[in-house]
Amino acid sequence: MPKSTFCTITALNYLRLKKDQPPLSCISFNREFYCIRDHDHEVSCNGILFYGAQSFSVLSFSEAEGNSFRNIIDLFHKEFLVNDPVQEEMLVSLLKILIIHLTRIGRNKIKKINGTYKDIEVIRQFNLLVELNFKKNRLVSDYAFLLGIQPKKLSEILKSANLNSPLVIIHNRIILEAKRLLLFSLKPIKEISDELGFDDISQFTKLFKKYVKESPSQFRAGKTSV
Known part of the structure; x- marks a missing residue:
């Protein structure tokens, strides 16, 4: 990760850092602490930083924005040393401020390409x-x-923002979930196919091979043998 950049990841992603990676700050939180889905309002x-960012991107921020982030991180460090009944509320408030800052950067990235506020909301x-369906x-x-x-x-809006077509986005999410189930569960491929809503395992295999260039069984065998 270059200087003055950030990325957001969920449990569906992982980030591998190089040994010579410069120091960075990481904010990690779970659903019990603050659920971004339940508090999307x-x-x-959602749909900008998380969910829809399965192939997550690294976004850059300005020097002024960097100063704001450093101030927020400094407040986080100080608040962790406080021991009183409202500490959690303070930490949640700081987290929301940070997320809003990052979301604005994500929105501006789309807007600079070609997108109105209404299009970005779509x-x-x-x-x-x-993500839900x-x-x-x-x-x-x-x-x-x-x-x-x-x-x-819908296709025109995504194209104007230089994003994948709606169908590719839908398929990518299916494939991501298929990979997760193949790697981190012992479920048979037929059961995975059924769980992902396919009427026939051949349909699932055909779609998987189209995007991954190998069958589900080949993918599972290749990854688990490493």
Whole structure:
């Protein structure tokens, strides 16, 4: 990670740092401490920083923004030394401030490419809907209906922001979950196919090979043997 950059990851991602990686700050929190899905109305980060950022990107920030982040991190360090009944509330408040700062940077990145606030909100909601429904809804029309727009319009909005097509985003989420289940569970491939909403294992295998260039069984064998 270069200087003056950040990335956001979930339990679906991992970050491997080089041995010569310069010092960095990491804020780690769980659902019990602060659930970004349940509190999306407070920070509006879902679909921008989390969920929809499965292939996460490294975003850069300005010197002024860097100073703000350093101040927030400094407040975190100081607050961890405080022992009183409102400490948790203070830490949650600092976390929300940090997330809002980062979300603004994520939104501005899309806006600078080509996107209005309304378009960015459509992208955000689409990403979140995919996260919630990818196991049962695999058609672009399903998500366009939920968003109240035409499938063509959804495709145009994503294209204007230089993002993947709606179908590719849906498929990428399915493939990501398939990889997770293949690597971190002992479930048979047929059971994984059923869990991901496929009527036939051949459909699942065909889609997996299209994106991964090998069958689910080959992927599992290759990764677990390393």
